[in-house]
Structures are given as structure tokens and as C-alpha cells.
Amino acid sequence: MCGRNKTSRAPSITTSPGQVLWAKRLRRSVGVKTVQQAISAGRAIAGWEVDRAVREHINKAGYGEQFIHRTGHSIGTDVHANGANMDDLEIHDERRILPNSCFSIEPGIYLPDFGVRSEVNMLVRPKAAEVTGKIQREIVII
Numbered sequence: 463m464c465g466r467n468k469t470s471r472a473p474s475i476t477t478s479p480g481q482v483l484w485a486k487r488l489r490r491s492v493g494v495k496t497v498q499q500a501i502s503a504g505r506a507i508a509g510w511e512v513d514r515a516v517r518e519h520i521n522k523a524g525y526g527e528q529f530i531h532r533t534g535h536s537i538g539t540d541v542h543a544n545g546a547n548m549d550d551l552e553i554h555d556e557r558r559i560l561p562n563s564c565f566s567i568e569p570g571i572y573l574p575d576f577g578v579r580s581e582v583n584m585l586v587r588p589k590a591a592e593v594t595g596k597i598q599r600e601i602v603i604i
Contacts, residue, residue, distance in 0.1 A: 490580045492519045493533055493548065493567035494593060497559065497584060501591040509546035509555035509565075516569050517550065525571045534566040537583060561588040 496515040500507035513533040520529045532552055536545030546557035548567060559565065563586050570579030582593045 490516070490567055490569055490582060492516050493569070494582060494584065494591075497567075497586070497591045501559075501586055502589065504589070506558045508558050509548045510550035512548040512559075512567065513550040513555075516548075516567070520569060520571065528571045528573055529569060530572060531570060534568050534581075537564040537566060559586050561586055564594070 493512050493516045496512055497507060500511070516533045517526070517529060520526055532547055532549035532555075534548035536543040536547060538545065543564075545563050545565065546559050547553070547555045548565060549555040564583060565586075566581055566583050568579055568581035570577060580598075582597055583595060584591055585594050
């Protein structure tokens with residue numbers, strides 16, 4: 463499982479204070495759909511492919527220079543595990559996302575006055591990939 467449970471998996475969910483760019487939710491969805499389509503088609507997908515798909519959409523929205531980190535990371539018994547990272551920025555991670563593994567998709571945009579990062583965690587099965595937990599759709603000002 464990927465999320466809080468008795469198997470000691472360590473999810474990492476980030477929340478963002480203040481104003482939120484609604485476009486972020488769409489960018490996060492691009493990463494989710496990229497993984498789901500590849501897995502359901504029986505195609506292996508590498509971490510860099512997820513990062514690139516999300517990054518291209520953020521670039522098209524004009525925020526490419528404000529997206530300064532990888533899209534996500536693997537999750538295991540530690541929050542940051544040793545599986546594939548969703549990364550085409552820092553290391554171009556060519557490792558494949560393996561069946562029965564968990565990872566985050568958490569793109570962020572950081573502006574001078576505020577920043578926002580929106581995260582979901584995913585579990586990849588042999589023939590499907592799913593978001594674990596509830597997807598936040600409402601703005602929560604902290």
C-alpha cells in the first residue's frame with residue numbers, strides 16, 4: 463500500500479499556505495494520466511518521462527523557470543525511497559517505475575510572494591496505476 467497503514471509506508475503529503483494557482487491541479491493530473499496510460503497499455507515508463515510530461519505543461523503555462531525541483535520521488539518504508547524518481551531535471555532518472563511500487567507526483571511553482579506545491583501519491587500495479595488517498599480539490603488556507 464502507498465499511504466498511511468500498518469505496513470509502515472511513509473507518505474509525504476505537502477500542503478501550501480496562501481493563494482493557490484488552480485493551474486497546478488491540472489499539471490499534477492498530467493503526471494497521473496501519463497503513468498496510468500502507460501501502465502494500462504502494458505508499457506514500462508521511466509521516472510524522467512513523468513517529469514517531462516508535467517514540466518512541458520508547466521512550461522506552456524509560463525511557469526517553467528519557477529518549477530525548480532523534480533516532479534516526485536519513490537515512496538517505501540522511508541518517505542524518499544530508493545526507487546525511480548520522477549526526474550528529468552536533476553538526474554534524468556531512466557529507472558522504470560516497477561509494479562507494486564509507490565511514488566509521489568508533486569510539482570511546485572515558486573514565485574517571489576508565494577509558492578504552491580500540490581501532491582498525490584500513486585501505487586503502480588502490474589496492469590494499472592491508481593492515486594492513493596483522497597485528492598484535495600478545495601483550497602485550504604493555513
